[in-house]
Amino acid sequence: xxxxxxxxxxxxxxxxxxxxxxxxxxxxxxxxxxxxxxxxxxxxxxxxxxxxxxxxxxxxxxxxxxxxxxxxxxxxxxxxxxxxxxxxxxxxxxxxxxxxxxxxxxxxxxxxxxxxxxxxxxxxxxxxxxxxxxxxxxxxxxxxxxxxxxxxxxxxxxxxxxxxxxxxxxxxxxxxxxxxxxxxxxxx
Numbered sequence: 792x793x794x795x796x797x798x799x800x801x802x803x804x805x806x807x808x809x810x811x812x813x814x815x816x817x818x819x820x821x822x823x824x825x826x827x828x829x830x831x832x833x834x835x836x837x838x839x840x841x842x843x844x845x846x847x848x849x850x851x852x853x854x855x856x857x858x859x860x861x862x863x864x865x866x867x868x869x870x871x872x873x874x875x876x877x878x879x880x881x882x883x884x885x886x887x888x889x890x891x892x893x894x895x896x897x898x899x900x901x902x903x904x905x906x907x908x909x910x911x912x913x914x915x916x917x918x919x920x921x922x923x924x925x926x927x928x929x930x931x932x933x934x935x936x937x938x939x940x941x942x943x944x945x946x947x948x949x950x951x952x953x954x955x956x957x958x959x960x961x962x963x964x965x966x967x968x969x970x971x972x973x974x975x976x977x978x979x
Contacts, residue, residue: 799909821889823892828886837869845863848870
């Protein structure tokens with residue numbers, strides 16, 4: 792949990808009481824590789840911190856899943872739209888490796904927002920980061936070529952290239968495996 796505290800303290804000072812209030816509400820949960828953390832049609836009840844592992848976000852399909860996001864060790868993650876709106880999720884979240892999460896329920900987060908000095912600041916900052924990441928990806932899908940999107944992954948999210956299977960990278964940048972092979976040959 793020291794990873795979490797370090798990230799929080801980069802955003803705003805923490806009192807020991809605030810930290811204890813936050814920690815007291817966390818639960819640890821482990822997921823084996825390939826297991827679902829959130830299934831399409833379920834309501835997201837947790838904001839999670841990835842202590843170990845990596846996950847992918849995808850829309851299940853009959854022929855192919857459409858991968859649209861990843862989260863890695865040391866990051867907060869959630870089916871955030873479902874979490875905020877308290878509605879069923881339109882997508883699934885899968886553990887790509889054995890994964891350990893520290894989890895906080897929606898109700899506990901609301902209490903932390905009301906009772907701690909750091910809750911609202913940290914919540915706003917992490918929401919802003921998530922918004923910026925999603926906006927950047929959407930703009931890239933609309934304005935960059937497939938090759939530009941692939942090359943940007945090397946710069947901006949090297950964990951994707953290093954650890955994620957190519958079939959998920961293809962889906963993430965919106966191309967076929969054959970198109971990715973051509974791009975990789977051209978740039979090598």
